[in-house]
Amino acid sequence: MIPVRRRTAVRLLALALCPLPAAGCADPAPSEPADGAVRRAVAGWSAAPPARLAGIPLEGWSYEVTSVRRDGVRAFARAELRYRLAGYDGAPAGSAREVELTRDGTAWRITADRPAPGAVAQLWDHGAVTAVRGAHCLVLGAGPSRRALSALAAEADRAVPAVNAAWPGPWARRVVVLAPGTLEAMAALLGRPAGTYRGLGAVTTGSTGDGPAPADRVVVNPEGYEGLSEAGRRIVLTHEVTHVATRAATSARTPQWLSEGFADWAAYRGTPTAPADGAPELARAVRRGELPAALPADGDFAFGGDPQAAARAYGGAWLACRLIADRWGGAALVRLYELAGRGPLPAALAEALGVDLPGLTAAWQEALRQELR
Known part of the structure; x- marks a missing residue:
């Protein structure tokens, strides 16, 4: 049995994504583990101010580095990303990430942050994210215009009261809607081929069963949703918000x-x-x-x-x-x-x-x- 590698939790003080800062760390002292400098470089990089997610209500953002692989002047740190959207998430959301570093003299510098192999992407992997708040929703978009996101928020705001009238059970009574710019970007968020969602207006992600549902999101297909009538959009969003509302009662x-x-x-x-x-x-x-x-x-x-x-x-x-x-x-x-x-x-x-x-x-x-x- 292979012993479990000690996991080092790296608590981020703030989010940093592209453009990536030139954070680095010198080689470890002789008594330090070989990957210690890489871990410290990730920690230093993660403390830089956010760039692409300004305006998003993030809290509890953290990377937990689980393993480090070195390949000459390059290193790859596998990490578990965890975060909450303040006021919306009852439990942490996140995914597995791979942070790539390059050795520059005596220091390690971060050169990329991406989904780990086999892991789903995050919305900001596809570009700068715009946040639009509604009365009952938070819409996050990477690609669509602010005007389009505002229209989507207005539709979500109509959907939530409709769901409340149908489902009296307990739920947050607010929803997070993700609006990627392309069908391919949507598929990357969900980890399935793009053809799976062709023709659909939106889908809902999240776990089922009792307790808070991490990563419970309505994800809009920009191609399918755009082709719907106003009545069709209302029906699609209300349908998907209903899945969010009934999540804890579904098994x-x-x-x-x-x-x-x-x-x-x-x-x-x-x-x-x-x-x-x-x-x-x-x-x-x-x-x-x-x-x-x-x-x-x-x-x-x-x-x-x-x-x-x-x-x-x-x-x-x-x-x-x-x-x-x-x-x-x-x-x-x-x-x-x-x-x-x-x-x-x-x-x-x-x-x-x-x-x-x-x-x-x-x-x-x-x-x-x-x-x-």
């Missing part, structure tokens, strides 16, 4: 049809959207006589799959939650969501609605026949 037990359907129900709630207009792909299938045999399976919602099948799944999930709210009430739908995240779905259905899964499926199929014919 691996929660079926995707309930998670995605509830988010769509919250987004369409109060709008005049007819079932056939909100679920056009499913409506076409039902009119062809292709009535779904069961509620959508989790795999039907996978990114990068058949877009028409995914559209039918989302439409079916929305109409299932719409049916529950119309027949049993919005409070019963919320209760079902809470129970389904904590225990088996059959027990949750019995307690919240007094129905079993076959009974709910039959009622849903009948609603599809009536509403989509």
Whole structure:
């Protein structure tokens, strides 16, 4: 078993990113570990004033250097970045970073700071970040104009009260929205191929389950979002903010049809959207006589799959939650969501609605026949 290398926590007094300062450190004394000078150089560099993130409410910023690799006149320090957005994050966010240094005479100087191999990028890796505050949101953009970011903040400010009306459970009631400049930059933030998100307006990141959710962000796809109508943008953002709000009540037990359907129900709630207009792909299938045999399976919602099948799944999930709210009430739908995240779905259905899964499926199929014919 390889012994765990002693980890040295480097507490940053302030953020420093490109342009990188010429911070350095002389070679260690003979009694100092071989990588000590590299670690001290990272510490000295990290104390420089921020350059690209001015105006962002950062707190608790730190790099924890976990390993150092030297290659002649170059060195590479692996570090864990941790930080909070003050007033928004209940737990630290961050990612793995690689700090590159070059030996200059007797000193080590930082020449690059980037995502560690295999780690996701941060927004500022793609350029200077502009921050726009709304009444209920913080929008951070790297690429879009301030005007575009202000419009996005206004839309997020409308989404949060809409979500509050649908989800009475506890949540922060504010949201962080990231606006990268390109689809490729968005994909780098999420660690997946760009094609995965082509055509989508936005996605939400974050962990599920009890407790504070680190890195809970709505990430906008600049290509997909730009192509939406005003009503479409409102629906997309409200859907994604709903995922932020319900995060603590969502677990691996929660079926995707309930998670995605509830988010769509919250987004369409109060709008005049007819079932056939909100679920056009499913409506076409039902009119062809292709009535779904069961509620959508989790795999039907996978990114990068058949877009028409995914559209039918989302439409079916929305109409299932719409049916529950119309027949049993919005409070019963919320209760079902809470129970389904904590225990088996059959027990949750019995307690919240007094129905079993076959009974709910039959009622849903009948609603599809009536509403989509």
